[in-house]
Amino acid sequence: MSISTPSRALRISSNISCPVRAMRRGNPSTRHGSGGTDIHMTFGGRTAVLALDTCAGATSAAIGRHGEVVARVFLPDARAAAERLAPLVKGLMAEAGVAPAELAAVAVTRGPGTFTGVRIGLGFARGLALAAGCPVLGMTTLELLAAGAAKDVAAADARGREMLAVIDARRGEVYVQRIAADGSPCEPAAVTPETAAADLVARPALAVGAGARLLRPLLDAHGLADLVRDDLPHGHGQPDAADLIGLAERHLAAGQAGGTPPVPLYLRAPDALPPAPSGIETP
The missing domain is CATH 3.30.420.40 (ATPase, nucleotide binding domain)
Structure with a gap:
């Protein structure tokens, strides 16, 4: 799916747009x-x-x-x-x-x-x-952010809100995961703030977590800065x-335990690369 913005068209990852097949189905x-x-x-x-x-x-x-x-x-x-x-x-x-x-x-x-x-x-x-x-x-970690934010939001709005949990990934990227109002998570992704903001323009949701502050100026250009709640959860966004x-x-x-042990979710390569073997030149 492509979303047009004043500057360019941004292709939104299916990981953000949350196809039904990516949603975890439990009881x-x-x-x-x-x-x-x-x-x-x-x-x-x-x-x-x-x-x-x-x-x-x-x-x-x-x-x-x-x-x-x-x-x-x-x-x-x-x-x-x-x-x-x-x-x-x-x-x-x-x-x-x-x-x-x-x-x-x-x-x-x-x-x-x-x-x-x-x-x-x-x-x-x-x-x-x-x-x-x-x-x-x-x-x-993004599911955890959204779960905490959902508790804070529920105090004011018992209907629940769809959320986009955001963590500052550095290097010009953010980690994001869209969580449906019923708590069903989509697949997480590492994207640029521009891509995350464009997804919110197309499908508004509450952007939570301290990293959501990176989306505020981008959403403000569309009159949607109120979607950013970088204070959630718990007033500090952590x-x-x-x-x-x-x-x-x-x-x-729901019986979702006892299977394969969880594995690390990194989404991208490490910032620091291991040193090259001696005698081999690198660029």
Whole structure:
């Protein structure tokens, strides 16, 4: 699909325009709403979910039961996540009074984000889940952003809003993922801000996440700057693992667990390339 703008025609990726085939189909009765989900019948009495995010600019973790967050921590600085994550989670589980054997699942973001952050979070989640004997649920950082923003929006508009979650990918690109009003995610993509803005001009949605600020001047030219909510979620536009709890429980209740372990989602090559072997010239 092409969208004409005053300067040029931009081709919109099908990843953004969200073909029906890209939407994740689960049990509709477990996808809607913000209430807790009864999962203990399926997981042998286990009721706790541990959620982790180290992908994009912050480190956060949370523990929940039946949709309610019982302990959480959010550190805006993601540096040294490798060293602090284990003691952080240990302290969080002690605070919540949850043992590894009580975990029904470990939910973790799998990207996009920093290469180091993605690897740290996934690696830790896999190790802990293996020790606890529970599945690992992987969701995108963009899904997490949209889930948090949806909670904030629901307070003012119970009907829900279609969203485009946005993360600043640097190098003139943004990571985006369109999330339908019912929570169904499309495939994420790395695109230019101009492409993302053109998609919103064609199919308006709420642009959320701190990276959405990059779209404001582009949308303002079309009188659509009000679509940009870079303060969502939680007033700072950063993903928070606490918002994974509800998502994870709905996946568990829909039987979307226990399959192939989640793999990293990078969307593009790393910024820093490995050094060339000695004796080989590079341009």
